[in-house]
Amino acid sequence: MAEVAVLGYGTVGSGVVEVIENNRDAISKRCEGLHVKYILDLREFPGDPYEDRVIHEFDPIVNDPEIKIVCETMGGATFAYKYTKACLEAGKSVCTSNKELVEKYGAELSRTAKENNCSYLFEASVGGGIPVIRTINEALTAENIESICGILNGTTNYILHRMETAGLDFDAALKEAQELGYAEKDPTADIEGHDPCRKIAILASLVCGKKVDYEQILMEGIKDLSITDIKYAKAADKSIKLIAKCEFKNGGCYSIVSPRMIDNSNPLAMVKDVFNAVLIHSDMLDDSMYYGRGAGKLATASAVVGDAVECANNIGKTINCGWSEEKAVLSDINELEQSYFVRVKNESIDAFKAAVKTKDRVIEGVAGGETGFFTESMAEGEFKKTIAALNGVVGYIRM
């Protein structure tokens, strides 16, 4: 039986305790078993079934030689960093769902783990319960990964899903998501794209082996999408999704988070509601996709506990998962080639078609006085420059 400490008894932390206790038998089939010895939290939890394990000091945990595995579910990058570092230095493996910490200090903490013959694992930090980190790290090891496209934020996917299926406008769909507890009171991190941006930075770092800084990534959220955009997508038999993308090409990495209008034949198009999915294109395997609940107490906790099981099976050893502290220099996103859907005022069509190569198919009749065009593939920078010089472009969505 491996003794475990849980840092932070909030949503994910209490989920971790619940999963370990409720699924004790299943877990014991896969490792020597897990037992929660300490739960660290500043608060009291009177009446909680695991009240007796709650402590308010970190030192007993880091000083207890029985503790081999620590589940960090505090969030943030201050105390979480300090405690994680101390645990790893004491040879205790740490499993976390804390994407902020992983994105910021993942490289350093992986190195610390290696130096102390323990592991730093973070399956739950991207895609919640979907085993995408493990897939990249342990399964697709014979592959050159060429691109990753992810729906990595359940809140925005829910909002887009409701705009599409119920015809709600953005504000109404956001309000509904908030009422259902899917969106925070301050939904900025979700709707502006910070959350999926951190997650794609983690996946990109894992693939290229260097630290991809999420602040370098071009980020556009969904708050400017209108119900008219959704109607255009429907008319074109396509769907709009917030896609976190990275593309590995010529030794470089392009990364961008933005809404995209994708074909309904794209496997990502069927990802509805709060579900997440990651579509990986690699050279031998071609397309593969991993789909599931990207958030939620138990799904996220399950991934943390899955990591803890792997740690229990590798006590005294390091499971390699991470990247070097060297900073990756992202390729200039202006060079990224893609197609665009562009809404153009009817009086400006001739000027637009003279400036941009478009496909024959057009979408008319969705909004008065304008027409929707699909461009041929062109570089982001060239497209933006061309569009800026034109009048009559109502808006565009990448494809």
Add this chain to the structure above:
Amino acid sequence: MAEVAVLGYGTVGSGVVEVIENNRDAISKRCEGLHVKYILDLREFPGDPYEDRVIHEFDPIVNDPEIKIVCETMGGATFAYKYTKACLEAGKSVCTSNKELVEKYGAELSRTAKENNCSYLFEASVGGGIPVIRTINEALTAENIESICGILNGTTNYILHRMETAGLDFDAALKEAQELGYAEKDPTADIEGHDPCRKIAILASLVCGKKVDYEQILMEGIKDLSITDIKYAKAADKSIKLIAKCEFKNGGCYSIVSPRMIDNSNPLAMVKDVFNAVLIHSDMLDDSMYYGRGAGKLATASAVVGDAVECANNIGKTINCGWSEEKAVLSDINELEQSYFVRVKNESIDAFKAAVKTKDRVIEGVAGGETGFFTESMAEGEFKKTIAALNGVVGYIRM
């Protein structure tokens, strides 16, 4: 650098060599590197770039202490069994795509691996390049898996896809699949369901930890499906897929391979062409799905090489993957509860509705003189008994 022997230089075997040689750099990032020293095959390969490594005798491989990893891509269960057993007994890890061997002797060979501090891995035996074995074995370790529904045969999925999208009848779609090389000249193993049946037996064994014999599984293929069935599915906004299913309930396991009419909102409905996917329902994570190419030279080879990388990282150790030799007793499939879509001649509707609880929705006008009904959930045995006693039932499909 770990020295590797490849047994069998057919489609998958030559793919294994190709993946190891072409993706040498990617592989070296994930382990000490792999090098193909021997290729065992009875045939000569004049002009082949790896001609110099081809040998016709097994003994030099099993007797070479440099060989740590063997990729068995011969197929069949006679020589493949003998050679695999000998390699494991010599402490060499074996990675395979051979579902027949895994289904038949997986338990014994896993035990032999354990006794000799090496590993027997078979990711490629189910779902080709989709990492479903690893997901069950290493990722979903905190979960009680409650059901698995898989599209595990690319040939039949292609046939159903073409019947659905091009309106071909079964024979024409099969002929097309044969012309494209997706179906064998003798397509029995695919269209009668033997192939997915073996694969679901492997997944079921992995989940329940005991040997599930594929011959115990109720198996129905797709050869009796007509274009009218497909039209009914379309009219009902559903799709027909050949689903290999196992359900774990009350300590038992139900397993069945048969065509099913599934909702288009089911993530499996979007699996087109020759793609495969596995939908797993588990208690903490809820639904998760794993999608990709279930066959093909490079996709399958990539999974074999991914296993070889894991073996290279664990020389002298056993990666636990398998089940005990104890035979699982499958639960009586007649107890499995599910709904059915039933085509009934119009003159028999009253008798049918008196005998079977149906939903209000009906599908009319697809075929003359009959109506399609959806039943409430009922046990397989009860349904079959009821139907057998009625006249006027044209056919049924499980849901």
